[in-house]
Amino acid sequence: xxKQWFTIxxxxxxxxxxxNRISGIFxxxxxxxxxxNVSKSEIENVSKFTIVVYTTEKWVRNIVGQIEKQxxxxxxxxxxxxxxxxxxxxxxxxxxxxxxxxxxxxxxxKESNSQIVTVARDFFVLAKTGRKHEIDEIYEQFKPYGIMxxxxxGRISVSKDEMQISALLREFQHN
Numbered sequence: 001x002x003k004q005w006f007t008i009x010x011x012x013x014x015x016x017x018x019x020n021r022i023s024g025i026f027x028x029x030x031x032x033x034x035x036x037n038v039s040k041s042e043i044e045n046v047s048k049f050t051i052v053v054y055t056t057e058k059w060v061r062n063i064v065g066q067i068e069k070q071x072x073x074x075x076x077x078x079x080x081x082x083x084x085x086x087x088x089x090x091x092x093x094x095x096x097x098x099x100x101x102x103x104x105x106x107x108x109x110k111e112s113n114s115q116i117v118t119v120a121r122d123f124f125v126l127a128k129t130g131r132k133h134e135i136d137e138i139y140e141q142f143k144p145y146g147i148m149x150x151x152x153x154g155r156i157s158v159s160k161d162e163m164q165i166s167a168l169l170r171e172f173q174h175n
Contacts, residue, residue: 037155
């Protein structure tokens with residue numbers, strides 16, 4: 001089986017220690033978590049973990065099965081990139097003088113549809129939201145000028161199809 005990118009969505013109760021147990025499932029299989037985001041979900045009192053891994057479908061199916069065995073986990077799903085709509089966010093801290101002295105910096109900002117968040121005497125902060133490759137591209141463009149600080153979020157993602165969990169919980173609430 002060929003390796004590819006998978007987005008795993010885990011719906012769970014928000015309990016202490018669950019993140020540790022979930023990451024242990026990946027550790028045992030020597031699979032690196034490329035991106036991780038935890039937030040509240042569309043369902044009240046239910047958290048959503050969004051985990052991105054590069055592996056085979058066999059391994060991701062096995063991992064999702066192990067995650068679902070955790071008592072707090074309501075349901076887990078996996079999707080390939082084509083089945084989801086996803087974004088990442090990044091912040092770049094760059095020396096302020098470059099904004100005024102290097103015309104190319106202004107071009108990069110404009111062409112990448114980035115936003116200046118703040119400008120201080122010594123630095124400015126730029127925000128970029130987009131796909132992984134878009135953030136990687138702007139990073140490479142700024143790199144020769146010097147990046148003072150850089151941070152990127154984990155992937156946030158929604159599936160193109162309705163998540164079965166919504167129907168499952170509606171059914172549960174009516175019983």
